[in-house]
Amino acid sequence: MQLSALQNAETHAMPDARIDRPEQGDAPAIARCFTEVYGEHYVHAEVFCPDRYWAKVESGEVIPVVARDDDGAVIGHLALEREPGSLVAERGEAVVLPAYRGHHLLEQMTARLSAEAPRCGLQGIYAEPLTIHTFSQRNDERAGMPVCAVLLGVNPESFRPKDIACPTAGQRQSYLRTFRFVQPPDARKIEAPAPYRDVLLDIYARLGVPVSVAGASGPASSQSRMSAKVNDRGYATIRFEQIGPDCASALEQMLRDMRGAGARSVQLAAPVCDPGVPHLTHAARELGFFFCGLAPAFADGDDLFLLQRLDEPLDTGKLQLFTDQAKELVAFVERDRSATAQP
Numbered sequence: 001m002q003l004s005a006l007q008n009a010e011t012h013a014m015p016d017a018r019i020d021r022p023e024q025g026d027a028p029a030i031a032r033c034f035t036e037v038y039g040e041h042y043v044h045a046e047v048f049c050p051d052r053y054w055a056k057v058e059s060g061e062v063i064p065v066v067a068r069d070d071d072g073a074v075i076g077h078l079a080l081e082r083e084p085g086s087l088v089a090e091r092g093e094a095v096v097l098p099a100y101r102g103h104h105l106l107e108q109m110t111a112r113l114s115a116e117a118p119r120c121g122l123q124g125i126y127a128e129p130l131t132i133h134t135f136s137q138r139n140d141e142r143a144g145m146p147v148c149a150v151l152l153g154v155n156p157e158s159f160r161p162k163d164i165a166c167p168t169a170g171q172r173q174s175y176l177r178t179f180r181f182v183q184p185p186d187a188r189k190i191e192a193p194a195p196y197r198d199v200l201l202d203i204y205a206r207l208g209v210p211v212s213v214a215g216a217s218g219p220a221s222s223q224s225r226m227s228a229k230v231n232d233r234g235y236a237t238i239r240f241e242q243i244g245p246d247c248a249s250a251l252e253q254m255l256r257d258m259r260g261a262g263a264r265s266v267q268l269a270a271p272v273c274d275p276g277v278p279h280l281t282h283a284a285r286e287l288g289f290f291f292c293g294l295a296p297a298f299a300d301g302d303d304l305f306l307l308q309r310l311d312e313p314l315d316t317g318k319l320q321l322f323t324d325q326a327k328e329l330v331a332f333v334e335r336d337r338s339a340t341a342q343p
Contacts, residue, residue: 017100018068019108022077024054026066029074033095041158043233044081044093063089063120065112067096067105075100078109080117080125087123087301088179094136106139114143117182123297124182128154128175132166134322137176145178146206147326149293150333153265153310154235168318172234172265176326179296185209188303191216191277196291199332200272200305203294206325219243219276224250228258236263239304243276248283255287255309264311267292272305281307290336293329310337 022030027050034047046052056062061084067076076096082089091113096105117125127145129136140147153172168174187210192200197213204211224244230236236258240247251268258266268289270280284307292306316334321327 017075017103017105017108018072019065019105019112020068022057022064022066022074024050024057026074027051027054030064030066030077033074033077033097036097037095043155043159047077047093060120062093063113063116064093065109065116067100067109069100076105076109078106078113080113080120080122082120082122085300086298087121088297089117089120089122089125091125091127106136107142110139110143114180114182122182123185123301124179126177126179126296128177131174131176131319131321132168134320137178137322137326140178141323143180145180146203147176147293147323147329148179148203148207148296149177149306150330151175151177151267151292152308152316152333153312153314155233159233167320168315171314171318172312174314174316174319176321177293177295179207181207181209181296185297187211188273189214190272190303191275191305192272193278193281195285195336196281196305199291199329200294207296209296214273214275216278217275219245219247219279220274221276226250226254228254230258230261230263234262234264236261236266238266238268240268240270240274240276240280243270243274243280245279247276247280248286251280251283252287259311266309266311268307268309269295269298269304271299272303277305281305285340288340288342290340291333 031048031050034042046056057064062079062081064079066074069075079093080089081092127140129140152174154175155173157172159173189212192213221242221244224247225241228238238254268284270277289307289309292308295304295306298304316330321330
């Protein structure tokens with residue numbers, strides 16, 4: 001989720017701002033909002049194309065709300081974005097025109113979507129706020145969405161709002177991931193690799209999830225099953241559906257393939273309940289992976305344990321962080337990154 005920071009621009013009074021669902025005829029106005037704030041660079045390019053945008057709305061992949069001024073003109077937008085069949089949705093595609101910031105429109109739109117989410121069969125909502133400012137992070141804190149992961153180097157430097165200075169200039173853009181359950185979560189029994197046991201339990205506690213730790217027994221599957229993809233922005237994901245004794249060699253080969261395809265930042269995901277997680281974690285750390293966090297309910301309602309690897313310099317000291325929890329988690333990630341760094 002991306003949202004531009006506040007400007008010292010003239011602001012308009014908003015006594016009667018209205019939050020509602022958009023109509024198809026609003027799509028061009030929504031596109032203009034994103035162009036004004038982001039220029040031509042935004043990760044969800046469909047917002048610039050009214051036909052493509054509305055097709056996603058009609059399919060249920062995008063569940064949007066808009067903010068309107070007194071005349072009914074669109075001045076802000078926010079949406080839940082979900083993959084087909086997913087039980088979680090990203091609160092993203094967020095924009096408020098500069099002249100209307102400071103009136104808590106993002107919070108009002110978030111509240112409307114949070115009420116919509118359970119009716120759509122979702123278990124949770126997540127967001128991925130920028131780390132070049134703290135505005136959207138503050139909104140997530142007020143919305144009861146604690147940080148559950150740190151996503152370093154996800155996008156090129158150019159993927160940011162056009163109207164603010166960039167304190168992280170010279171390096172790839174990084175994000176946090178925040179999360180909130182919209183229905184009471186079931187208790188979890190997890191595998192917790194020794195280096196990450198305490199930090200995982202802390203994340204679960206902040207999410208309000210009862211959790212117990214299983215005794216590591218080694219991979220239960222005879223062979224690993226995995227998938228991977230890399231996008232045109234140099235970001236790759238490697239996901240283990242099941243972890244076998246061959247996970248070290250399988251991961252090494254897949255990492256080689258992803259880097260050969262242009263990946264500069266790689267995320268590794270695996271079910272946190274899989275008995276092979278400690279074995280995979282050891283192999284991944286040997287390859288330079290370090291802690292990333294947790295993806296709650298991302299796998300058909302089950303949670304994913306996340307590691308990451310970054311092949312470019314990145315100074316986490318430049319990241320703009322709002323909460324103490326975010327600062328502590330980034331500091332943990334940085335220590336683990338140093339501990340697993342390749343010679």
